[in-house]
Amino acid sequence: MPPRAKLEELVDGPKNFRRDDVIRTFEKKGNNQDPWYIVVDNKVYDVKDFVSDHPGGAVILTQIGKDSTDAFYNFHPDEAIETLANYYVGDLVQEDIITSKEGFTQELREYKDIFKKRNYFKSSKLYYAQKVIHNLIIWTISVTILAKFGDNLFGVLLSAAIMGLFWQQCGWLSHDFLHHQVFDNRKYNDLMGDFLGGVCQGFDPSWWKDKHNTHHAAPNVHGQDPDINTHPILTWSEHALFDIFDPKMAEINFNLFPRWIAKFMIKYQTLNYFPILCMARISWCIQSILFVLPNGQNGKPANARIPISLTEQLSLGIHYIWYFYIFSFISSWELAFIFFITSQAICGLLLALVFALNHNGMKVLTEEEAQEMDFFTKQVITGRNVIASNPKLQFIVDWFCGGLNYQIEHHIFPTLPRHVFHKVQPIVQTLCEKYEIPYHRTTFIEGTKEVFNRLGQVSTASRKLI
Template sequence: MSTCEFAQAQENRNDPSHKVIIIDDKIYDVTEFHREHPGGAKVLLTHIGKDASDVFHAMHPESAYEILANYYLGDLGEADSLTKAKTSDKKAFAEDIRQLRDKLTDLGYFRSNRLYYLYKFISTLSICMASLLILYLYGQQSTTAIIISAFLLGLFWQQCGWLSHDFGHHQVFDNRPLNDIAVIFLGNFCQGFSLSWWKSKHNTHHASTNVDGHDPDISTGPVLMWHEYASANYYGNLAHSTNNNCDAHCCNATSTSAANNKNGFREGFNRFLAENVFPYQTRYYFFVIALARMSWAIQSANHVAKVGALNKSSSLRLYEMGCLAAHWALFLAVTTRWIDSLQNMILFVVLSQSFTGYMLAMVFALNHNGMPVITKEQAESMEFFEIQVVTSRNVKMGWLGTWFMGGLNYQIDHHVFPTLPRHHLATVQPMIEAICNKHQVIYHTTSFLQGTLEALNALDITQKVSRKLVMKYF
């Protein structure tokens, strides 16, 4: 491929006929491969025409080079200064992080302690067993027991999520399919979340953390909008859609009355939400996050049913769907068989789902919400590791807090080295922070309470923007 051809490919990154990436100064054509990418197509599409070296090394084993070789086009020559033109005063910072990664690899930090994960596996499942035992023994006698069982089940699902996360990042086994089998058991069957849905979403999040338009974890509108870009995009699109529909209704004499009524109702409902709900999101935030688990479960099932498995395997798709169906069948069975009344059944379902929603969402909100959101243009001029650090937040916690958060209180360090086993994060954290201080890269650490207030402040800033946009557009 000539320099001119590659330059054209980089300038026209949305051209579906030509997709190339750079890894270690080598050019690869992933036009066909991106659909079969084991980590999902979206994560590759966020780096078309870019140097993806650091994100590749952060999330792939050495064996991935064998797959890459099939798509090799040529070396990036001196004349091809496309990625090298992305100058940054943080190149030395990125190089120090790479050297630390190599050092930690040599010292064995990327190898897991299997006894630790055996303990995590057994202790996590024990929470579920305790919940079900209480429900079995006292579910027809005591409402208090039902509440305790619901809380423990919610805690199990939360802790199961963190353990699935570890396996999903291939932190435990060198054999990646073994990690995926563990995720299907812990995620699909135990927790009700699909492996394919999670990987597609979470891998993209790691590749383009807090990048507007790329990171799915900050695209939670219109329920919650975490940054000004989301609010501006939502209200701008709503105003544009409303105006276009109005013009169509006025000009199209053949439109039926039913269609007009349906469109008019939708526009009226969306406008009501835009004017009276979204500008006050801090008021309903703590009510909404109770629904987080159910929302993710629905998204997960919908993904498997409509999109299918990551590797396009029909057998994996059926297996995932079977595990999800078994999860909900078992949950409904113990609810209806071990609880005495319909009222208490509803209580158990609502509380177990809500407890999980709170325990998951309150941790997730601390990870990145309220931290800088980066435009695609800004991301072009930043090093991968720099983006991971400045968009993430660490939380000071003792051993109990670290257990509760599943090690995600070391969010910065996890994003720098996603495949580093959880039990090594505390040891590596000071090393990463020292490099950040050396190169004046902001390494943000705070308390659980202060981090929550920072996330709420981000919601407040965005809702104020929404109020201004209501005045502008409506």
């Protein structure tokens, strides 16, 4: 049943809304004095009272004032509409209803139905079982080398490099499970996420979901996407430059970094790029630990905080128990330090190289631009697919990137198992070409050059701004 407030609101029946009424809640940034409207299938819902109970956490805040139809169905099972119905407040007026049966969005919706009939959304459990086994073999090789050769530098470095690769591959697998690509029962996916993400990799699943789901809802949207909110460490757009150097924003922007450090980081960010990537895993591990602590989400609105399960906390604890236990195989503290730094740096580099190719250097949108753009177009124009320069070596790119080299297809169909991406990719590309929507594919090296070029452009712009 709807909450009491909703029942009282609906005594006289649902209201009719103009689309502008919904958009105004976006313009007010969803403050606590106003309703927080979203639109799904031309029906209006006030989700303000639902945010604290939303399993996905604060990501729902990115949808306030928007038509969230495609975002809703891409991230939720069909039965979730029953939960959303509790917050129904009315319908769009007839003249504002979108009834078009043509266009890019409509064709993608139809293809999604076709893919479901072809069972593309049914994962191969054998495929994922062998992926998990292969990852555990990588871990075993790393630990075995460390146990046998933990008294010499080469053995420690080799073991650390393999451990970094293990963590990277666990990242891709936990990504798949936490996107609910594998099991129909979401609890099983979450448990595997706790194991692969928590126990194996050391990343808290709730921290990851909060960050990653928000990225999916608002990819490359300045002020919303946490994956590009990395300034001044790495600054990806001129929008961020104005935030950093605006004197009125100084109190907000320079709590952690003095202005001179921010200017230095931006000015030389192409030189700092690879060293920063090497530090990425350590940063994410610290963020994960802080997130699960009792006060770890104090920076979030009270109704947008995610409850942390005991299973998640235990999974992180177990990770650090086994990780620091294997240090006992190392003969000296100097070699132990080398193992720690090398394993963390290799993993950070291997993860971040792929992450950067997914979206960095692609178009960055303002919140206003994103507001006017349909969900699917936004996913396409901000994403970059990665292909092998030699088609015969595509399987290596697929393995190394964990399927995220099909970034555009993944963003359009986030619950689609990675072993099906190659089947839908030509269809999506053809559809984009039909509607003249930019669809970008490039090689690993060329994509990395594009990322560097974008960093360089922002550095040049910062010098002019200074």
